[in-house]
Amino acid sequence: MKILKPRFVSPELKLLRFLHSRMGFPIDDLRRFENLEKGFKGEQQFDIWSEDILIDGLILNDLLFEVNNTVFQIDSVLISQGTLFQFEVKNYEGDYYLEGDKWFTLSGSTIRNPLHQLERSETMLKQLLQNNGYNMHIESYLIFINPNFHLYNAPINPSIIFPTQLTRFMDKLNRTPSKLNGGHSKLAETLVSKQTFQSPYKRLPNYDYNRLEKGICCPHCRTFVDVTLKCKCGFEEAPSAAILRSIEEFRWLFPDEKITTNRIYEWCKGNKSIRTIRRILANNFEYEGYGKPGHYIVPIEFNRAVR
Ligand SMILES: [Zn+2]
Structure with missing residues (x-):
């Protein structure tokens, strides 16, 4: 088989x-x-x-x-x-x-x-x-x-x-x-x-960015972790893995929003420094628009670890 x-x-x-x-x-x-x-x-x-x-x-x-x-x-x-x-x-x-x-x-x-x-x-x-x-x-x-x-x-x-x-x-x-x-x-x-596609967004509850709780979630028990990135359930991960997962969550939830350092810093509730976030974004994604209103190009399916 x-x-x-x-x-x-x-x-x-x-x-x-x-x-x-x-x-x-x-x-x-x-x-x-x-x-x-x-x-x-x-x-x-x-x-x-x-x-x-x-x-x-x-x-x-x-x-x-x-x-x-x-x-x-x-x-x-x-x-x-x-x-x-x-x-x-x-x-x-x-x-x-x-x-x-x-x-x-x-x-x-x-x-x-x-x-x-x-x-x-x-x-x-x-x-x-x-x-x-x-x-x-x-x-x-x-x-x-x-x-x-x-x-x-x-x-x-x-x-x-x-x-x-x-x-x-x-x-x-x-x-x-x-x-x-x-x-x-x-x-x-x-x-x-011959498969068809249905938008996964149609039947979700209403949500908006400002009312969502910010922070980094453990991928196993889905509770928020603190700056140490060590979860109560025993799960631990490197800063880059945790930030990339959080970027992916943001990307999925807000497919039309631009990904910027400040946005992701806020989304992660300041659990990692703005410098760390910028480094991880720059190491992994292409930057578009030099100067003020620039953003990173993040494909929706970039992180195969998030299943
Ligand atoms: Zn956990």
Whole structure:
């Protein structure tokens, strides 16, 4: 098995993480942020689990498509010789129950039926493949990755893989006969190239520079560090790494703002001297406009360490 498209933190989750350390969220945004964070953790668990897939196959993660003016997202796809497996990963935790085809948490709140979501994306994926001249057999699975999930009144449905079935499901996958050829790589490339883009800024809570808390955040626990750059969680980093991360956060949150020494000094709340900030900016970025209103040219994806 080869991972052709690895999974990263989505731009939206990344932005929400940056913001959440620096401002309070309205309840709806907070819930959304927590759900995205939880979903991502589940997907990471799935990625660890899927390392045991041994067949000749290609894995593509986090695919976003638009078919018939509808945008849909697929957590993971496994291309094998004769079948394209689609996986929707759910990190539900605790007790849930079913009444007819309605899903509830034990406290009685309804959730969207994840099977409908799975069927919908299978239909769209089939359509997308057909539009591009492929007629591949698709199998879709809803993977409940969290061992602390339980569903009362669970139906007998081979598309649902409960935590206790994951090992057997892996055995089944690994018995799939598969020998890939150039056509499969072509299919994978087509899927990657047919992706759509959605702005990560559309659904963020409202924020403005003046009201955000300034300072340098620890990349692990997201609390602010002091001038020593030693976090309470034990994380420690060099000034240049901490400043570059902070520049990246600023760049993501304010893509239209110019990056200047003073701005970054203020953004880091004076945790490092203005001289240090100027040196780090000058060492890493090109300067445009000599004289007073100059600024540094900072590409948005310059820091691969921020994921
Ligand atoms: Zn920390």
